[in-house]
Amino acid sequence: MSTSFKSLAASIGLGISLLAGSFVAPSVAHAEGEIRIAEQFGIVYLLLNVVRDQHLIEKHGKEQGLDIKVDWTQLSGGAAVNDALLSGSIDIASAGVGPLLTIWDRTHGRQNVKAVASLGNFPYYLVSNNPQVKTIADFTEKDRIAVPAVGVSVQSRFLQYAAAKEWGDKEYNRLDKYTIAVPHPDATAALIAGGTELTGHFSNPPFQEQALKNPNVHVVLNTYDLLGPNSPTVLFATEKFRKQNPKTYTAFVDALAEAAEFAQNNKEAAADTYIRVTNAKIDRAELLKIIEDPQFEFSVTPKNTYPLAEFLYRVGAIKNKPESWKDYFFQDAKPLQGS
Template identity: 80%
Template sequence: MRNSITRLAASLGLGASLLVGSLAAPAVAQAEGKIRIAEQFGIVYLLLNVVRDQHLIEKYGKAEGLDIEVDWTQLSGGSAVNDALLSGSVDIAGAGVGPLLTVWDRTKGRQNVKAVASLGNFPYYLLSSNPAVKTIADFTAKDRIAVPAVGVSVQSRFLQYAAAKQWGDKEYARLDAYTLAVPHPDATAALLAGGTELNGHFSNPPFQDQALANPNVHVVLDSYDLLGPNSPTLLFATEKFRKDNPKTYHAFVQALAEAASFAQNDKAAAADTYIRVTKAKIDRDTLIRLIDNPKYEFTITPKNTYPLAEFMYRIGALKHKPESWKDYFFQDPQPLQGS
């Protein structure tokens, strides 16, 4: 199925380059002046697109008297991103709040991975092309739902949160058996083309909007209905990288803050940046309208992440209970306030 889905993605112009091959063995610690960033797919990573396009890390590095070398890697799924961070292959990981909480819990007292910043607030939609599926209670063993990483990605955690809300905490994993790990571009292509077992996708922008342009695809669940406006995707790092590279780290946070202001205040330029950096096959005017959605907020300040953290502890997915969002975020001058 994987090969057929990939071919579908290419034929529909939705495919993107995936990292091929295994991750390197644990790398030698990076000296001040180099940063390696792992991102994934979608508009939720727009701030990183702006940072990259405008060379903002390099700009703020020079202000610190430092020439910073920036390396970019694209992965799919929180598991791959967490593995890359813990293996020493990357310094900054971009993934959902679910993977962040998992790796924070796993490394507490050792590498002490924590979040650096949010990438903004966006609703994520659970989509289906099966007309019989109106709510999550309608999914059956005949349905398959694409998520970036089974059981770990923020989409998987949202699905578990919804299942617990529907059937109780003991049934939080009730829909896990119906999920498949498929990158967003490939899952969108498969959902649009049909002809495979995959008829559901817990998506993100702009892929969910591209899919919804097809009248056969509909929204089953909106993540904002579960948690209210929230920051589903975060950037995180190890305590060692932050401590050993203070100038590089500071330049990165300043770059993100400028990128957030740029994206929030100039949606047309932000859309142009996304198309230019990602080479996405999406109509510019359509993308501008999408980015201008009042539900979208480009900000580095996290919002409403703690309910998912509390839920994951409650179901046993976390061994350590965070008392607040501050437990799993580095306390830097930015972001100042969060939740």
């Protein structure tokens, strides 16, 4: 690894460590009418951008006679998000299905963390700038693969799922030693620039599409080829927050459903929202082309999450076996019809 990238990785790692460390002490429990939401990077979090931009939680709270204060924070990686949720620093976590299943398993019978809803269905790409890497079997000790969180992010879990298909369940973590935790924006920039041992990035939209504009970058793995259309990213919360804040929780769920309908049916307005809220340096036409991809679906209904859950139990990554997707999703007054 080059000195410049070592410095980058070290500074990122330190930042994440300090960020996670800041969540050690649980905050004071708050009354109904406040909600703290953590979001991450990428188009897959667009529903939260819409909720924030249109003040939908506040809107649905007022319909119940409640003034809701909403606090937003941005983190990188499922590990930091899970730490924040368990410490009481946030109420709603947004991360991949991998971190959800990890925290669901870890809190089973205690805090009972479960998913609230999906954020939609999107293909994730493992991309590389190494011309020798055509499949995952071509990665060697000379390569490094960027993921949001080593071992627990949904990208890491997808990579493990692919490794198990390639070499068998006993070798499911064969490629973990090549992975490194780097936020998507930084990993994309490093991959495009080249010249480091970071030759792979398990990405998400729009970062994967931005990387692929470079002719030296190509797709190694598409998660839709691996699992079929699926919901890689979800929102989750503790059972305590849901029970103690029923009006706030309901307002959030209703706001999310409204945001999903808006994003799915108003792609141009959704693109404008993403740029406005995130200050993303992306061409509007390019962004619109990405979210108008027929493979993209903005929906709160989870799709095809259970195969990953069953896999993680099978290889021993989680101890509790979910009998179906309903075990790790809250079943609300308007139950989701997912998978």
